[in-house]
Amino acid sequence: MGPLAIIAIVLACAAVAGVAGRLVKVSALFTLPIAISVVLVSVFTRAGTTVLFTIGPFDATLEGVEFAAQTVVRLFAISTAISLFGMTTDPRAFVLDLERRGLSPRFAFVAAATVEAVPAMAARAATIAAAQRSRGLDTEGSVLARARGFLPLIVPVVLSSLTEVEERSLALEVRAFGRPGRRHLLWAPGDRSWERILRWGLAVVLALLVVARVAGIVPGTA
Amino acid sequence: MLVLRGASYRYAGYAKPAVHDIDLTLADGEIVGLVGANEAGKSTICLVASGLAPASIGGGLTGSLTIDGEPMAGRPVHELAARVAVGFQDPATQRSGIAATVFEEVALGPMNLGLPAAETIARAREALGLLRIGDLAERDPSRLSGGQGQLVAIASLLAMRPRHVVLDEPTAQLDPEGTRLVAEALRSLAGTGTALLVAEQKTDLLDTLCGRVMVVSDGRIVADGPTAEVLGDERLEGWGVEPPSRVRLARLVQARGLDPALVEAGA
Numbered sequence: 001m002g003p004l005a006i007i008a009i010v011l012a013c014a015a016v017a018g019v020a021g022r023l024v025k026v027s028a029l030f031t032l033p034i035a036i037s038v039v040l041v042s043v044f045t046r047a048g049t050t051v052l053f054t055i056g057p058f059d060a061t062l063e064g065v066e067f068a069a070q071t072v073v074r075l076f077a078i079s080t081a082i083s084l085f086g087m088t089t090d091p092r093a094f095v096l097d098l099e100r101r102g103l104s105p106r107f108a109f110v111a112a113a114t115v116e117a118v119p120a121m122a123a124r125a126a127t128i129a130a131a132q133r134s135r136g137l138d139t140e141g142s143v144l145a146r147a148r149g150f151l152p153l154i155v156p157v158v159l160s161s162l163t164e165v166e167e168r169s170l171a172l173e174v175r176a177f178g179r180p181g182r183r184h185l186l187w188a189p190g191d192r193s194w195e196r197i198l199r200w201g202l203a204v205v206l207a208l209l210v211v212a213r214v215a216g217i218v219p220g221t222a
Numbered sequence: 223m224l225v226l227r228g229a230s231y232r233y234a235g236y237a238k239p240a241v242h243d244i245d246l247t248l249a250d251g252e253i254v255g256l257v258g259a260n261e262a263g264k265s266t267i268c269l270v271a272s273g274l275a276p277a278s279i280g281g282g283l284t285g286s287l288t289i290d291g292e293p294m295a296g297r298p299v300h301e302l303a304a305r306v307a308v309g310f311q312d313p314a315t316q317r318s319g320i321a322a323t324v325f326e327e328v329a330l331g332p333m334n335l336g337l338p339a340a341e342t343i344a345r346a347r348e349a350l351g352l353l354r355i356g357d358l359a360e361r362d363p364s365r366l367s368g369g370q371g372q373l374v375a376i377a378s379l380l381a382m383r384p385r386h387v388v389l390d391e392p393t394a395q396l397d398p399e400g401t402r403l404v405a406e407a408l409r410s411l412a413g414t415g416t417a418l419l420v421a422e423q424k425t426d427l428l429d430t431l432c433g434r435v436m437v438v439s440d441g442r443i444v445a446d447g448p449t450a451e452v453l454g455d456e457r458l459e460g461w462g463v464e465p466p467s468r469v470r471l472a473r474l475v476q477a478r479g480l481d482p483a484l485v486e487a488g489a
């Protein structure tokens with residue numbers, strides 16, 4: 001139940017922030033490559049008693065399907081949570097705040113770059129999809145056709161994001177970003193009291209959940 | 223003064239060097255142009271001259287980089303950054319991504335240097351003024367045109383008041399007016415004693431900007447000398463570089479049997 005609850009909460013938050021549509025798309029983009037392999041592997045290789053159907057030497061078991069569904073839902077829950085953070089957090093405020101709390105600017109940048117990568121990746125995926133489509137790649141149509149169209153889409157997205165992060169960190173280093181020592185910050189993000197209360201509240205809830213889980217009050221599986 | 227001696231550089235994971243035996247001296251106040259065909263090695267030389275290759279991106283360097291008499295081998299990148307500013311081709315990847323306005327973007331470099339806030343602000347204002355982009359100050363840096371982005375990227379470097387500047391195709395995305403502004407800013411920077419290396423495809427820009435031009439072909443420096451001499455060299459097109467329009471016009475005039483001095487006089 002856990003992951004489904006998380007997805008529901010995240011989607012509700014995303015809807016309030018007005019990014020629900022984009023969030024689902026991006027999360028699907030993150031989840032799909034792993035999901036496909038998980039489904040293929042676990043459906044056919046997981047030992048089980050209830051055989052649903054057979055392809056060649058492989059039996060598809062109900063247990064395998066269950067396991068695959070569970071894993072995919074979990075993956076999706078994780079990516080929606082990360083994507084929501086990326087889409088609703090101002091990376092600049094995030095970096096400055098981390099730095100103000102004594103984190104090294106370098107670490108803060110890595111964190112910010114990760115956050116910023118989410119909308120950037122979504123935008124790039126859309127561009128590349130359009131380009132691939134114009135070259136005749138099927139990104140619409142049947143599920144199978146889409147799955148086949150997916151790989152040529154995701155590979156350039158990931159690769160170009162990686163080189164971009166590398167180039168960008170180079171350009172930042174050139175601007176003395178990695179210099180140790182204090183900086184005199186020109187601006188600081190605002191922090192309202194209800195935001196502070198909410199943050200502490202969430203931290204407490206997280207701690208309680210961990211304790212409950214360890215104590216065995218909350219079951220572990222979905 | 224920035225000096226490269228016998229520098230050969232190999233990218234990480236590659237067996238063969240991308241550039242060989244590069245000798246390069248940037249005297250204070252000098253603007254040196256670097257031309258060459260695609261893949262000739264301009265960007266690589268920029269990375270080596272700035273110390274980023276190998277300090278930041280790894281790979282293997284033989285030969286030496288010396289800045290103001292001090293060897294740079296083994297120095298951390300932030301120390302190099304305080305001595306050499308480097309600008310890259312693509313303005314999009316030069317954005318920090320952590321500034322909400324152009325002003326903050328330009329102020330980031332001086333801020334990182336640990337300067338007092340008032341000094342940071344003064345430098346950012348000055349750099350924006352130098353490139354006449356003061357009116358972009360409150361804009362979102364991620365929503366600029368390619369040309370505006372390039373001017374902001376250059377302003378961000380100038381705000382650090384570097385003593386040495388390496389620019390890789392700084393005007394690739396600029397219109398003639400933007401190119402002129404950049405040239406003007408670079409000239410005034412050189413006037414304050416800053417040494418500049420400018421890699422460019424646009425020989426017309428180098429023709430008016432540089433005192434000296436170097437040609438790179440296939441990873442090696444094949445010509446190095448006064449601008450007029452190098453850009454007027456008969457072999458330039460053989461190295462894959464289009465001569466500046468002044469030179470092409472003079473040749474055209476000469477081929478028609480007219481007096482090339484007419485063109486020179488007009489130029």
Ligand SMILES: Nc1ncnc2c1ncn2[C@@H]1O[C@H](COP(=O)(O)OP(=O)(O)OP(=O)(O)O)[C@@H](O)[C@H]1O
Binds near residue numbers: 260
């Ligand atoms: N990151 C890299 N890793 C490995 N090899 C590289 C890398 N960047 C460039 N090279 C190689 O080094 C050589 C010189 O490339 P470089 O980018 O320096 O040329 P350039 O003159 O800047 O070309 P352009 O005009 O296209 O920008 C080329 O053979 C190129 O393939």
Ligand SMILES: [Mg+2]
Binds near residue numbers: 264265266311390
């Ligand atoms: Mg280049």
